[in-house]
Structure formats: structure tokens, C-alpha cells
Amino acid sequence: MKISVIGAGAIGGNLARKLSGAGHEVEVAGARGPEAVAPDVLETGARAVALEDAVRGRDAVILAIPFGVAGQLADLFASVPAETVVIDTSNYYPHLNGRIEAVEDGAVESVYTSELLGRPVVKAWNAALAETQRTKGVPTGTPGRIAIPVAGDADEAKRVAMRLVDDTGFDPYDAGALADSWRQQPMGPAYCTELTLDELPAALAAADRPKDTAVRDSMSERFAALGANPTLEDVVEMNRAAHR
Structure with a gap:
């Protein structure tokens, strides 16, 4: 497939490396231009391009x-064909993004993103830590493979996203409509807890928006309690413990 990744940070870099390594034709665009994309992001064959080129002729x-x-x-995407699948990986944290009243009033994160962008999106890869994505992807069929929820309204777009999740080393799970993707937002039981395909459905079902929001808003204090150099396992256990 012809895939573009807009954003070359930790998540974007992971996805560019994984998907190009899986044989896809991957382009990467960052806000500071193609020359600012780190060489390691391109090490498996992805190509850095200008932002305006990243949305042309892509699947x-x-x-x-x-x-x-x-x-x-939004203006950039106005000319992108309807059949191009757009996948949103973002998460809302008020201390990082600033307080966004629409979300505080109950808007589902990726529904809000879709409205800003002016076109449908699928939500994927948001519910796994960057380090989990970088180090814990394994081949299909590997026992204990971590699952990643995928939510969206168009069946074909969701199938494409699920195939790509599989190609990055994780079991895709159909998490329903985009309006249901609040269940995979920070800091619900399914969020960054490294669950398997057998475990993930119950975690999504157990999501509770008021409780999960309170857990999210206490994250700084809980993270500080881990000490100076927490491991990936420390962070995952912290997230799991919040829902026991």
C-alpha cells in the first residue's frame, strides 16, 4: 500500500519504520520539513517528503x-479523495494540549478530530505506549501478542487500518464505531495496558468516562511516584493498577 505518516515523532517514527519494513511504500512528513525527519525514521525504507506531497496519491x-x-x-485534506483512509493516533491530555472545551463537555476525541479535519477518520494505535509499539510487536499468531483497538464508521476503512495494525506486530481488534472510541481513550482499562485479544474486549466494556477522566488527570502524580527512571513495565503496571 501507499501510506503517508504525518508526524515524525515517537509514534510517527515507529509506524514509518514498521510499515516500510513490512513492505509498504511509506512517505513521512513533519511540520519542520523533510530535512528535519530523523535518519532512523527512514532506516527501513520510508521516504521524507513535504507536507503537501504527503496527501497525494496515497491509499x-x-x-x-x-x-x-x-x-x-483541513485545507490540505480538502482535495484528498474520499477513498483515502485517514487514521488518527492522537490522545487528549489537557496539561499537554491545553483545555479544549468541546472534549471537556463530552466530545469523543477522534469524533472531534474528524470534525476539525472535515472528513471521516479511523482511530488506531492510540492505546499503546510508544515504547510498546517500538519493542513489542511480534508476528501474527505469536502467543500473548498484544492487541490494539481500532474504531471507525466505514467498514472498509476499518479493515485497512486493522490490516496495518497487524503489519506493525499487533493483533487488531474491531472496537466498534468512532463514537465508541472513547473506550480506548486515556486512561481507561484498555489504554496502554498491553492486553491480549482475549483480554481487550472486557477492558473496553469496563470503561467509565468519569472515572477514566479522573485517572487521566491524576497521571502526573502517579507517574512521579514511579521515581526517576521508570521502565516500560513500571508504566504499564501503573496503568493496570488504576483499574483494579
Whole structure:
């Protein structure tokens, strides 16, 4: 497939490396131009391009950008064909993104992103830590493979996203409509807890928006309690413990 990743940070870099390594034709665009894309992002064959080139002639475009800025790309996406699958990976954290009243009032994160962008999106890869994505992807059929929820309204777009999740080393799970993707937002039981395909459905079903929001808003204090150099396992256990 012809895939573009917009955003070359931790998540975007992971996806560019994984998907190009899986044989896809991958282009990467960052806000600071193609020359600013780190060489390691391109080490498995991805190519750095200008932002305006990243949406031309692509089968899928993955947004690995900060939450709330998708509106800045609306004009760019206005000419993108309807059949191009757009995948949103972002998460809302008020202390990072600033307080966004629409989300505080109950808007589902990726529904809000879709409205800003002016086109449908699929939500994927948001519910796994960057380090989990970088180090824990394994081949299909590997026992204990971590699952990643995928939510969206168009069946074909969701199938494309699920195939790509599989190609990055994780079991895709159909998490329903985009309006249901609040269940995979920070900091629900399914969020960054490294669950298997057998475990993930119950975690999504157990999501509770008021409780999960409170857990999200206490994250700084809980993270500080881990000490100076927490491991990936420490962070995953912290997230799991919040829902026991």
C-alpha cells in the first residue's frame, strides 16, 4: 500500500519504520520539513517528503500529530479523495494540549478530530505506549501478542487500518464505531495496558468516562511516584493498577 505518516515523532517514527519494513511504500512528513525527519525514521525504507506531497496519491494517511491541531490540515485534506483512509493516533491530555472545551463537555476525541479535519477518520494505535509499539510487536499468531483497538464508521476503512495494525506486530481488534472510541481513550482499562485479544474486549466494556477522566488527570502524580527512571513495565503496571 501507499501510506503517508504525518508526524515524525515517537509514534510517527515507529509506524514509518514498521510499515516500510513490512513492505509498504511509506512517505513521512513533519511540520519542520523533510530535512528535519530523523535518519532512523527512514532506516527501513520510508521516504521524507513535504507536507503537501504527503496527501497525494496515497491509499492511507496516518495522523501522528498532537491532539487538537488537525484543523490546521483541513485545507490540505480538502482535495484528498474520499477513498483515502485517514487514521488518527492522537490522545487528549489537557496539561499537554491545553483545555479544549468541546472534549471537556463530552466530545469523543477522534469524533472531534474528524470534525476539525472535515472528513471521516479511523482511530488506531492510540492505546499503546510508544515504547510498546517500538519493542513489542511480534508476528501474527505469536502467543500473548498484544492487541490494539481500532474504531471507525466505514467498514472498509476499518479493515485497512486493522490490516496495518497487524503489519506493525499487533493483533487488531474491531472496537466498534468512532463514537465508541472513547473506550480506548486515556486512561481507561484498555489504554496502554498491553492486553491480549482475549483480554481487550472486557477492558473496553469496563470503561467509565468519569472515572477514566479522573485517572487521566491524576497521571502526573502517579507517574512521579514511579521515581526517576521508570521502565516500560513500571508504566504499564501503573496503568493496570488504576483499574483494579
